[in-house]
Amino acid sequence: MTLGGLNNRLLFLLVLETGKFRIKVPADEASGLSLSQLIVQNTLPVACLLFTMASSDIQVKELEKRASGQAFELILSPRSKESVPEFPLSPPKKKDLSLEEIQKKLEAAEERRKSHEAEVLKQLAEKREHEKEVLQKAIEENNNFSKMAEEKLTHKMEANKENREAQMAAKLERLREKDKHIEEVRKNKESKDPADETEAD
Template identity: 60%
Template sequence: MASTVAAYHEKLKEMSMLSVLCSCLYSQPHRNSIYHYGDMEVKPMNKCASGQSFEVILKAPADLSTDPPQYLTLAPMKKDVSLDDLQKRLEAAEERRKCQEAQVLRQLAERREHERGVLHKALEENNNFSKMAEERLSYKMEVSKENREAYLHALKQRLHEKEAHAAEVRRNKELQAELSG
């Protein structure tokens, strides 16, 4: 017990007052801590009515490991890149660029063929419409020519009928004039 008190006494000299108060509340490490910093653990407290609160838990000196903290370890050094590796990477990048370019050209060609197809179809429909309109017009012209011819024929026939009737009326008048005179 005396060694624990001495260890805490040494820690108190190094820590801030807030850390001291928090470590006094709960001195045993907890498995639900959210952050490890050297010989301390920070754990959130759920029972606080005025906002967030945290516990700072100090580990005993015997629990400390000699390994440096993970945040202090350096990233592994990159190996030296050789000229052959750079050349291979450049060739691979060039190959990817060529593949992408070929794919874009294929898509453009497909789009161009589609547009040609649409244009061809539109021209075909336009030609069909023009032919149909021309056929309708020629049909109407033929019908109107036939109608005109039929009308003229009917007029001529009526004229012949009237001339025949007029000739008969003249003959009847001549016969009547001969008989009366």
């Protein structure tokens, strides 16, 4: 059998069936190439599959060599039965579950669902508790700030009041001192006036 007109898939099937096929290579392609290079070049990708699947060596038989080209035959040695891998025709059939096993699976799934739900609720509760603590802390800090501001304002107002009272007391004291000084001057003047009148007479 030759390569002429056969696609790689059909050629591969024929090789597996007969164990050999023939190849003719034109002269322009055969020039300067060794026999093994010709085989590989003209049988890829089939040759790759043959080399991997063959259980023993491949025999190459040169048929003819002319000016127009070259022909040779590849002969596959029979594959041993031990080398043939055994593949299951169909996947192993799953074991039929009993009603009790199905019930156990359903119960286990329900337990997982409840456990997951409980975990979610726990996380939500912890989140709410954390938010509550943060809010409470913010309220306390605000109250403390307001209290401190109020105390500071009260202290400032008391200090201003005491300062004003001290200033008023100082002014009153100065006024009293001034009135006292005026009264003393007046008395001194009155006590000196009769004597002056007597001397004048």
